[in-house]
Amino acid sequence: MVVDPVLWHDKRIKSLCKDPKMNLFADIRALVLSDIVAMSKASIIPNGLATNNVTVEPPRDAAHGDMSTNAAMVLAKPTGMKPREIAEALAERLLKDPRIISAEVAGPGFLNLRLSPVVWQGLIAAILGAGTAFGRSNIGQGIKVNIEFVSANPTGPLHVGHTRGAVFGDALASLLDFAGYVVTREYYINDGGAQVDVLARSVYLRYLEAHGQHVAFPDGTYPGDYLIDVGEALKAKVGKLYVGKGEDVWLNDIRSFATDAMMKLIKADLAALGVKMDKFFSEKSLYNTGLIEAALENLRGRGLIYEGVLEPPKGKKPDDWEPRKQTLFRSIEHGDDVDRPVMKSDGSWTYFAPDIAYHYDKVQRGYDLLIDIFGADHGGYVKRMKAAVSALSGGKVPLEIKLTQLVKLFKNGEPFKMSKRSGTFVTLRDVVDQVGSGVTRFHMLTRKNDAQLDFDFDKVLEQSRENPVFYVQYALARVSSVIDKAIEAGVLVDNKTLSESNLSLLINEEELALAVKLAEWPRLVETAARANEPHRIAFYLYDLAGTFHSLWNKGNELPELRFLQDDLVTSQAKIALARACAVVITAGLGILGVEAVKELR
């Protein structure tokens, strides 16, 4: 395929390539829609047809063309016309646009389009101009979204399970930010329940130990070594003050001392993974401040709180079950299966009550959308939480709950057993220290959040095509290597020079294929954001890297495909393509929170 270089100077095409977002699929869809309107004005088809379902997307098989649209099939039914008839009329009009060089009807009524190489060449210039902002979208329209994730109990360091939630939440946050949402990353500190009392007692034991006492750790306490330092620190702070004293004297003080220490630990863990929260919200701050009462009063005002007795759970009846009167939330009204208790029979709050108050607070802070990320073992909690938010916001604020499945650890292909007791307890820090945060993050995103994930300590470090982290980084390394060599050879490779270089020299099929893949990026960002699925970014990057490597490999046989040519002008055009690829990979890795490297060791 050879293009008349003169075309590149066609102002009509250039003006159509100005949009910095450069979402070519959206652009062409807009063109299709405008031609549909034109066709109805010309009375070829009726007026006012719904076009929501008209799509322009990459065809399944690249041999079909660069883009394909289903417009004719979508319009066939409401118009009562044959798809092919519509498609042919549409094709005729589309061909009048300088960007479209061919439009063929295929299959049941698809319209396959080929775009002028000039468009792809223009895309390269646009990418270099926009840098890593290329592909940013405004589908979020500035919607304020709060993403709550990790929210591990402040009773110890983060483990692998938390790691997945942390990576997923952070990447989702970045993705939504990239797609035009205004994002808050938030961590809910469970510092109000019984487990922090257990923590305090465990720290107290370590404190006694620091004073030279020999202590035993009974069941129901945390025996972990990580509390030794906390015990020491407590001793340094209060000396002998609490030795030999009862809980009534020290519990409050040690509880807050210990949770502070644990949160410091957790924040350091998150930092090691590259996660930075915008806000930490304390459960404790909800108690004795009237906030829980206020949230429940809100529900009561809606007639959703009552005193009652729940049915016993079927199938698995606890031995000690007996009917008890409790304060219940009528969550059935908002889609739950049973009503849920907010107050225990002894008059204290259930864990659900502060959660209601917390989400009430989030609603009141004015978010348009809430997202919670839970471990899969909290799946049973989803409906009641959604019911609560639905009720508290009068149905105005949606709550999305994303579950992250288990991580199965492997070492060199063998399952790696975890056990708290035997001390083979794998923490976030263990993982990050061994393989690095970038590798950890990327790998955690190579599976859908709701599918189980295998994590092999050895395989994630392998340098082969099997390992997506390596494969993607390797593409970047090759680009930098090309650019370094170009600089040595005295080629100017600054962005401005490259984007103004003679890109019409990029006419090889393999080169344009890479540009076509790059063109998918803005569209992919939008679909990934809409689906709340950052793993799609990781898969795309792997795919893009594959396209790049494929072009590179072809250069082995066909020297004209190599990025460095004797002719400086040609080199610049080819390097422009390579750098555009690097720009998109870097942007994608940025969303995943993975550092882009320039070379591999």
Place this chain on the structure above:
RNA sequence: GGACCGUUAGCUCAGCUGGAUAGAGCGCUGCCCUCCGAAGGCAGAGGCCAGAGGUUCGAAUCCUCUACGGUCCGCCA
């Protein structure tokens, strides 16, 4: 008893909110490297998308039921 998630090539998994002949990596088969761009590359075989119904121009995708696996099910968070 019920709820939620899952089931796609021998294995591990994608599949862009309903589109064309369902894809990738590994493994397998066959070709290709005398450091110049091979920490590899190219090509090929391999599928009843768990099963059965339904919805429509069209289903791996949406609905119902069934089977199997995982998670969960009142005073634990």
